[in-house]
């Protein structure tokens with residue numbers, strides 16, 4: 001198996017069990033410098049990033065939980081406090097369907113690059129698309145403008161334990177040959 005195939009197969013989304021080790025801005029910037037070599041049609045580079053480092057996390061989480069109804073705030077405070085850092089990925093929305101789809105495809109390719117590169121450094125990532133990414137209050141908090149969407153929150157943190165792989169369907173079950 002090639003190195004890239006091995007990394008693709010072994011990467012897991014790390015959703016819990018983060019250890020107490022800082023995820024630095026330098027690390028995230030260096031991963032992004034490589035990740036943005038993802039294919040992106042028209043070279044629109046339809047992304048920008050908002051990093052929430054360790055020393056801003058508590059304040060950010062407090063501001064973020066205020067966007068939730070009071071009865072959910074304790075639960076959400078606990079949830080968002082777990083990752084060592086958060087990277088918000090903001091996508092440029094295009095009013096044209098074709099370009100919108102291409103932009104989201106490029107975002108997916110770029111995020112997968114980021115996840116694989118992070119994995120090589122034992123830095124765990126999970127791409128989160130919880131409902132709050134659609135909340136105008138969260139957009140306001142983060143300065144997300146009209147014509148942009150939050151593609152996801154990437155929860156980041158180093159980890160000790162690799163979760164078990166979730167099985168993939170054998171490819172033969174999802175493959176057909178035209179005309180046969």
Ligand SMILES: Cc1cc2nc3c(=O)[nH]c(=O)nc-3n(C[C@H](O)[C@H](O)[C@H](O)COP(=O)(O)O)c2cc1C
Nearest residue numbers: 011012013014015126127128129130152163165166
């Ligand atoms: C577009 C996208 C959105 C996702 N959103 C969430 C999410 O909101 N919450 C979550 O726990 N995992 C989320 N995930 C991670 C998937 O649950 C995870 O990739 C899947 O369970 C397979 O696990 P693996 O990445 O470890 O192979 C998302 C993944 C993708 C590609």
